[in-house]
Amino acid sequence: DGIPTIVDFFGTRLAKEIVAEHGQADLVIANNVMAHVPDLNDFVEGMATLVAPTGLITVENPAVGELIERCEFDTVYHEHYCYFSSLAVDRLMRSHGLSLNHVDHFPDLHGGTDRWSVGREVAPDRTVEEDLAAERAAGLDTAAAYESFAGRVRSVQDELRRLLRQLKDEGKSIAAYGAAAKGATLLNSTGIGRDLVDFVVDRNTHKQGHLVPGSLLPILPPEALLERRPDYVVLLAWNLAKEIVAQQDAYLQTGGRFIVPVPWPQIV
Numbered sequence: 001d002g003i004p005t006i007v008d009f010f011g012t013r014l015a016k017e018i019v020a021e022h023g024q025a026d027l028v029i030a031n032n033v034m035a036h037v038p039d040l041n042d043f044v045e046g047m048a049t050l051v052a053p054t055g056l057i058t059v060e061n062p063a064v065g066e067l068i069e070r071c072e073f074d075t076v077y078h079e080h081y082c083y084f085s086s087l088a089v090d091r092l093m094r095s096h097g098l099s100l101n102h103v104d105h106f107p108d109l110h111g112g113t114d115r116w117s118v119g120r121e122v123a124p125d126r127t128v129e130e131d132l133a134a135e136r137a138a139g140l141d142t143a144a145a146y147e148s149f150a151g152r153v154r155s156v157q158d159e160l161r162r163l164l165r166q167l168k169d170e171g172k173s174i175a176a177y178g179a180a181a182k183g184a185t186l187l188n189s190t191g192i193g194r195d196l197v198d199f200v201v202d203r204n205t206h207k208q209g210h211l212v213p214g215s216l217l218p219i220l221p222p223e224a225l226l227e228r229r230p231d232y233v234v235l236l237a238w239n240l241a242k243e244i245v246a247q248q249d250a251y252l253q254t255g256g257r258f259i260v261p262v263p264w265p266q267i268v
Contacts, residue, residue: 011039015046024052031060032110035080040092047118048096057098057118059089063105065140066112071263073153074186074236075111085140086131089116103127111239157190160234160265164196167232175230176200177244177258178237179207179219186236186261188214197234201225225251232267234259 008014010033018025028051037043047057064083067075076083090100093116101124102117114131139145164174176183179202187193193215200212201222208221225233225248233251235241235258245258245268252258258268 011042011046012049013046015049018050024055025050026052026055028055028057030058032062034059035061035082035084038081040082041096044092044096044098048098048120051120053120055119058115059118060113060115062110063112063114064088065135065138066107068140068145068149069138069263070111071149071152071156072111073149073156073189074182074262077181077185079181084114085135086114086116086128087135087141089114089118090128090132093118100124100128103131105131156262156264160190160259160261161192161196163259163265163267164192164234168196172231173198173228174232174234174259175225175228176217176234176236177222177225177248178202178235178240179204179212180237182239183236184213184215187212187217192234193217198230199224199228200236201233222248225256226254229254229256231255232257232259234261236261238262 006014006018028047030047034040034043051057061084062075064085066072067083086100086103093100098118098120099122100116100118101121104115104117104127106113106115135141167174174197176187176197177200179200183200187197194217197215197217199218199220201220201224202208203222205221207219210219211217212219229251233256235244237244238260241258241260245252248256260266260268
């Protein structure tokens, strides 16, 4: 698109170089990157260096509140160093001379996403106050909330294995939809392999013909659902459930059923 692109890891050093060459930015957008950063303080200090005194920083990442509430344990995988609450973002930004001033919430995006608007001016609005209060009420600043989450994860995994085993013992065939990182995480952490699931389908042609890491399930195109007609399909890409179910209406018309694994395994 003709946009000059710097191939480098962003942090304080690079921010200083950018400011020296281009000046400070009126707008800094960081969508789904802060969760991937091993040196979090250097990254945020870089944003503080880069943004102009009256500029705006927007940071968008999965919200840990939804992750816990909906038991989205398969969202926890190796690419992510952190999962953020507004409480954490507020404290993190203040430690670098920045202020969390607004929170936008998208409950259906990637299983729940927050967009935090940050600036040098201290001007938090009602959305910040309400979000911080709600997170404190949910105990997101306590260890107990995360310990409870761990117990619920184990319960969901046990129930999903039990359901799939029961269906297999009844002679039913089972496939899965979605060979993404979250799918591999769910399968491997739950102990689901070829003994329970026959294959995985995915629309990404670059994945077709390969195997899901760990479980070694073969990845086929979605057309395999109509060709092989499995009785049930585990919806690994549950965050795209509405889209996938609409796409696979022909499979449903043949009598196929989907299994949604979280927040609790259910057949739809």
